[in-house]
Amino acid sequence: MRRFSSWLVVLVVLVFVSLAIAPRTAAACAVCGAADKTLPARGEELPFAGRIRATLDGRAAAFAARYAPLRVVELRLVPGAALALSEEVLVSVDLPLLRRSLATGIEGAEVLSADRLMLGDAEARASYVAYRTSSRRLSFHGGAKAPTSPIERDAAGRLVPTDLQPGCGSIVPVVGATYTITGPLLTFWTSASFLMPVSVRDGPHPGDSLRASATAQLQPHPKFATRASVHGRLDSAGDVDDQVDPRSGGASVFLAPELVASPLADLVVSVGAAFPVVQETRGHRVTAPIALVGIGLDF
Numbered sequence: 001m002r003r004f005s006s007w008l009v010v011l012v013v014l015v016f017v018s019l020a021i022a023p024r025t026a027a028a029c030a031v032c033g034a035a036d037k038t039l040p041a042r043g044e045e046l047p048f049a050g051r052i053r054a055t056l057d058g059r060a061a062a063f064a065a066r067y068a069p070l071r072v073v074e075l076r077l078v079p080g081a082a083l084a085l086s087e088e089v090l091v092s093v094d095l096p097l098l099r100r101s102l103a104t105g106i107e108g109a110e111v112l113s114a115d116r117l118m119l120g121d122a123e124a125r126a127s128y129v130a131y132r133t134s135s136r137r138l139s140f141h142g143g144a145k146a147p148t149s150p151i152e153r154d155a156a157g158r159l160v161p162t163d164l165q166p167g168c169g170s171i172v173p174v175v176g177a178t179y180t181i182t183g184p185l186l187t188f189w190t191s192a193s194f195l196m197p198v199s200v201r202d203g204p205h206p207g208d209s210l211r212a213s214a215t216a217q218l219q220p221h222p223k224f225a226t227r228a229s230v231h232g233r234l235d236s237a238g239d240v241d242d243q244v245d246p247r248s249g250g251a252s253v254f255l256a257p258e259l260v261a262s263p264l265a266d267l268v269v270s271v272g273a274a275f276p277v278v279q280e281t282r283g284h285r286v287t288a289p290i291a292l293v294g295i296g297l298d299f
Contacts, residue, residue, distance in 0.1 A: 046137070047084035047129065052299045055080040055094075060291040065161050065284050067247055068104075070154060072164050075099040076120065088129045095148075096120025098166055104154050113155040121145040121167040125174065137180040141193070145172035151203040162204035162238040162248040163284045170197035170205050190214045199239070207236030207249050217260070225260040231274065237282070250281035256292065266298040 057078040064071045075098070082092035098120050102113040125143030132138075149167025152160045176193030195209040211233040219225035231254045238248040258272030274290040 047087060047090035047127075049084065049087065051082070051084035051090070053082040053092075054297050054299070055082070056295045058291075058293040062287045063164055063284050064287045065164060066281075067283065068161060070160070070164070071103040071287070072160070073101045073103075074166075078120070089126060091124070091126045093122070093124045095122045098149070100152070100166060102152075102154050102160065104156065116152075118150055118152075118166060119148045121172070122148045123174075127178075135182045137182070138177070139180075140175075140177045142173075142175045144174060145170075145195075147171065147200055151201075159204060159240070161283050162206060162240060162245045163235075163281065165204050165206075168197050168206055169201050169203050170199050172197045176211075185219060187217045187219065188215065197238075199242075202241055204238060204240045204245065204248075206238040209233055209235045223262045227258040227260055227270070227272070229256040229258070230254070231256060232278075235281075245283070247283035250283070251278065252276065252281055252286075253278035254290075258292065268294075268296045270294040 055078075057076075057080070059076040059078075060074075061076070062071065062073050076096055078094050078096045080092060080094035082090055084090050096119065098118050099115055100118065101115045104113075123143060123145045125141055127139050127141040129137060129139045145168060147167060147169050149165075151169060152166055154160060173196050174193055176191060178189060178191040180189040181187065190213065192210070192212040195211070197206055197208070199205045211231070213229055213231045215227060215229040217225050217227040232252070234251045235249040238245045253276075254274040255277050256272055256274040258270050260268065260270045262268050270293065272292045274292060276286045276289070279285045
């Protein structure tokens with residue numbers, strides 16, 4: 001429990017800070033200002049004049065290698081910021097903070113490496129709303145990830161498998177699109193992204209990745225909603241020092257229910273979990289549901 005306690009304290013403090021600095025009164029909340037009555041999903045924010053948004057995403061996950069006695073426990077916090085440059089363009093940046101522990105060996109005789117704090121891969125992104133009506137929206141996004149995370153080894157000094165590394169060891173251009181349909185009670189959006197890693201340092205590197213999601217949100221009250229998402233990804237095999245890693249890549253699908261609330265104007269909080277329903281990966285598998293939490297605050 002100790003490895004979780006410090007992150008839980010951080011999350012609680014950040015929630016209270018967000019509540020403390022959130023505006024008590026406002027002529028119109030950011031959701032209304034965006035001409036969208038739904039509580040926004042992380043990454044689906046609309047640009048409007050002067051919008052500045054701060055976010056914090058949290059994730060707790062456990063992974064295991066199929067062909068090596070290795071288990072990884074990862075806690076991830078992703079602070080981010082977004083700025084609207086115009087009515088159509090929104091730019092954002094995220095910098096993940098990770099706490100990871102690795103256990104090697106057979107059950108009952110595991111060797112646990114010390115918890116390590118590290119950076120994940122930083123990401124910068126811009127989105128452009130190409131088409132917008134009162135109930136429809138089409139946007140395109142592009143950006144890149146930077147190799148700010150370290151190359152990780154286990155307690156014996158061996159490289160952690162490609163798909164279990166904390167980052168890509170690559171510059172990763174990202175392109176994609178999102179389409180949204182908004183109704184008085186039910187909102188639906190679907191998104192797809194293509195990632196194309198370009199190796200810039202020695203070590204393991206993932207392959208190209210196609211990722212897609214579909215989300216339905218039921219919002220019976222302006223301050224509360226339930227959300228269900230399906231997330232899928234298809235990854236080609238990666239490499240280790242320019243040699244193909246046959247035990248990397250594959251396909252996976254997750255089902256993610258969430259509860260979303262807006263206790264104060266311009267503050268949106270979400271809590272949920274991602275459950276693996278398809279795990280056709282070649283090198284690793286998720287051993288437990290992934291806990292998810294998100295906070296977004298507009299200024």
